[in-house]
Amino acid sequence: MDHPFDEAVGSVEEAARSLLGRIVTAHGVSVRLTEVEAYGGVLDPASHAFRRTARSDIMYGPPWRLYVYRSYGIHWCANIVTGPTEQAAAVLLRAGEVVDGQDLARSRRGIDDPLRWAKGPGNLAETLDITGADLGVNVLDPASPVRLDRRLDQAPLIRCGPRVGVSRAADIPWRFWVSDDPTVSTYRRSKRA
DNA sequence: TAGGCGATGACCT
DNA sequence: GGTCATCGCCTAC
DSSP states (O other): OOOTTHHHIIIIIHHHHHHTTOEEEETTEEEEEEEEEEEOGGGOTTSGGGSOOTTGGGGGSOSSBEEEEEETTTEEEEEEEOOOGGGTOEEEEEEEEEEEOHHHHHHHHTOSOGGGTTBSHHHHHHHHTOOGGGTTOBTTOTTSSEEEOOOOSSOOOEEEEOOSSOSSSTTSOOEEEETTOTTSOOOOOOTTO
């Protein structure tokens, strides 16, 4: 597929795919990532880092830091900066399966259905108790409040499609999810796309 | 400094 | 299918 962001595809797309299936642990709960979206930074008009501002500045820094932003004034959304540094690329964590800390997850979400605990980026952040206080932490540091486990030996079966909720560059298939996984969020196209 | 607008989720019909 | 709560960020005045 031909689009103006070919240069960014290699790095951030590969990073997004490599995150699927890995375990993120934060504040007492662990989640196996089943759905992510890639954002290509300066080359991607849908990325918060398309223009450098105070909010997006963290994405211009070193990779494997956490970028957290508030959406609609209500929800927190968590991203992992993937680099390279000048490109400001990042991967949004959209959904996962809670694999540890189930009691904490249930109390934070207030619902009993485990499939819904970390379904959608806002719910994922709420389950893991990720907030603005976690902005910029190094997810590869074992002492970090938000951390990523080692890379998988075998990658899961991955499918891809357009990103959710973005109005610009809406047709780029940079949403990735684990095939047939029940914790993946249901797709909704942006109203403005 | 004011106004518009979301990388959402929950609830409604 | 559709609506709406709610507020921080960004842009334009």
